Amino acid sequence: MVKQRFQIFGVHAILIAYCALALGPILLVVMNSFKTRNAIFGAPLAPPTATTFSLIGYMKVFNASHIGTYFMNSLIVTVVSMVLVLLFGAMAAWALTEYKFRGSTALALFLSIGIMVPIRLGSVAILTMMREADLNDTLTALILVYIAQGLPLSIFILSEFIQQIPRDLRDAARCDGVPETRIFFEVIAPLLRPAIATVAVFTIVPIWNDLWFPLILTSSDSTHTITLGVQQFLGQYITDWNSVLAALSMAILPVVAIYVVFSRQLISGLTAGAVK
């Protein structure tokens, strides 16, 4: 009994410590975004009080910059990339697990290389390619890169899930006369919802947070994303911390919102009752 209680205590202590470690910096950013400049430097760890509370950062961000455009760009790039990664990923995973065709194994291996090799290694090639395709400084360029970045892992995860869907279910649909595309969209895809939610979260977070590709592929204000937009408050000689922290705090919100939406879908057990 006593030993068990110690174990539970130990596990929780570790979890709480980890939680604090992960949430600490975020909490610090959000807290300081509501403080005056002097308070940020004077007592960075203190929460905002009546005297130090200030919305100056948010006001500056809204008035002085293209924050609305940046937000919109980030949103478009993330959502479009996510939808296409999920759609193409699920379709490719279905094709690779369900149909055996010439070179299917080679194709699967080729795609799994994408998981191991970071896409940033190809930055220079990507930049040249985009310039030659006349896609430089467009959101399309970012979307294409993010689809390439997200596909391998999503195919890998979804393939595993598709393999767990009982074979009989597809066979039953085939006997029922359901066309192959409908089998995928109306029988398989609904059962993949928990997997799709997982992949969606895995896909969204790195895209939303990415600084590298917006930095090298976009140059005008109209195509900047939020992470890149924040950089304009970080100067070589002077940094507007109020604005930086306010912009960052706002940038966190969509990711949290998307996570909340999808976490309800993460509940599995949807296949209960399909087969014994």
Place this chain on the structure above:
Amino acid sequence: MADLRIDRLNKSYGTAHVLSDIGLSIDNGEFVVLVGPSGCGKSTLLRMIAGLDAPTSGDIRIGGKLVNALAPAERKIAMVFQSYALYPHMDVRKNMTFGLKFTGVKPVERERRVAEAARMLRLEALLGRYPRDLSGGQRQRVAIGRAIVREPDVFLFDEPLSNLDAALRVSTRVEIARLHRLLGATMVYVTHDQIEAMTLADRIVVMNHGRIEQVGKPLELYYSPADLFVAGFIGSPAMNFFPAEVESIEDGSARIAGDSIAPFVLPAGTLKPGAAVTIGVRPEHLTPAAEGDFATAGVVELVERLGEASYAHVRRADDKMTVAEIRGRRTPPPGERVQLSAPAADIHVFDADGRRVTTGP
């Protein structure tokens, strides 16, 4: 409604032959059961009839039409799976109508068919429920309903009762038999359970190692099994086998003797002197009596009492076991030596290759 013809069908995966030269002819409205031990190829055969697997060679004809190149849906078949394979995200009604959408059945007609199938299978109250809220038996009835609404020419059942408990298995079995009478459709049913095979089938196809061992009516298989495999497979408990030899043949009578049996005389038929044979006797034909055409003896090791009968496991002279069915209240105690005998009409003789030997006139 249609008949089904299978011609020299082969299936191999690489060098492994799963099915060899299967030929089978099933009449319109017939209920045929494919039975055999696991791995004998019966499910593969069913999947090839359905069009889910492609044969390596050979032809399948449904209603006279060659269907080798047709997709499952174009073959006018419906299949019921062991695992039910219901669509988990659709309610019972949707499960039954989902496939009909794609085969050009009008909504009014769909509703009519669902209503009729639901009435037939007593599913009316369940139409709005999801598979996860149904019991195993209900799920299997929905799966059968999904097959019925397609109004197929041929019904295919792949071990439909294996996942049900014993009581439900009996009632669903009766249900399927009733359905066959009601619909008059051609049905092919795969099982490893010989009781299902015996009770449901018009004809049974016994398969082993990817070959058809025997095709026949249930009682034909029981009374005249073609070989040792069928003899041992059909009937429970299994038939007893006794190694023996034809000692001599005189005036059309063969004298047969073996280590564990008393010498006896049978009409010779095609038996040759000196030939090694196997004598088969079913447990239910062995009675504890000293007198009989065929006699064996041994020491009772174990008695299983089932109520309507008891099975005595008897160790005989060659150290093998024999099972005898004993009727009545008195059962021999373990350790007792018993004499068992059977009338000549219930004795099966198999030659050295395991084929049945016809004895008698």
